[in-house]
Amino acid sequence: MPLDDTHNTPGYVCGRIIAAYELIADWEGKELPLNDLNLSATNPMYTIPRLRAGVVCKALARMRLRNPQGVDRVEAYLSDLVARLDCIPERLDMRQQTDYVLGHAHQKVVGLPL
Numbered sequence: 001m002p003l004d005d006t007h008n009t010p011g012y013v014c015g016r017i018i019a020a021y022e023l024i025a026d027w028e029g030k031e032l033p034l035n036d037l038n039l040s041a042t043n044p045m046y047t048i049p050r051l052r053a054g055v056v057c058k059a060l061a062r063m064r065l066r067n068p069q070g071v072d073r074v075e076a077y078l079s080d081l082v083a084r085l086d087c088i089p090e091r092l093d094m095r096q097q098t099d100y101v102l103g104h105a106h107q108k109v110v111g112l113p114l
Contacts, residue, residue: 003106010089011096014044015103017081021048021056023112024074028059041100045090070114077113 004012018032018040025032032055040047064071082088092100 003110007099007103008084009096009099010044010085011092011099012103013081013084014040014048014089014092015100015105016107017048017078018044018051018100019104019107020074020078020081020112021051023108024056024059024063028062030055030059041097042092043090044092044100045088048088067114073113 003016018037022032022037032051036047036051040051060071060075063074089096
């Protein structure tokens with residue numbers, strides 16, 4: 001199933017954000033901490049800001065030296081995803097966790113605009 005850009009449930013969007021963060025870290029040869037990946041499916045409010053401020057921010061800064069326009073596109077893409085949320089949910093219920101898994105898988109297949 002392809003990425004559904006109209007599916008804007010909090011779980012689906014949070015899954016897409018975390019997948020995007022994983023792809024960014026992969027570009028720099030890094031992996032997101034396993035504990036954060038596990039928690040992100042149930043407690044995105046705890047993990048999304050931490051990852052953005054830490055691993056993702058550092059990876060984007062290094063990438064900006066090589067491809068500033070590509071990083072601008074990725075940051076605009078991430079901003080669009082975050083804007084789809086009224087707020088980052090503190091917890092995801094079982095239905096939202098299912099949406100999270102779908103959003104995560106779909107985003108990993110599509111990748112990011114560079």
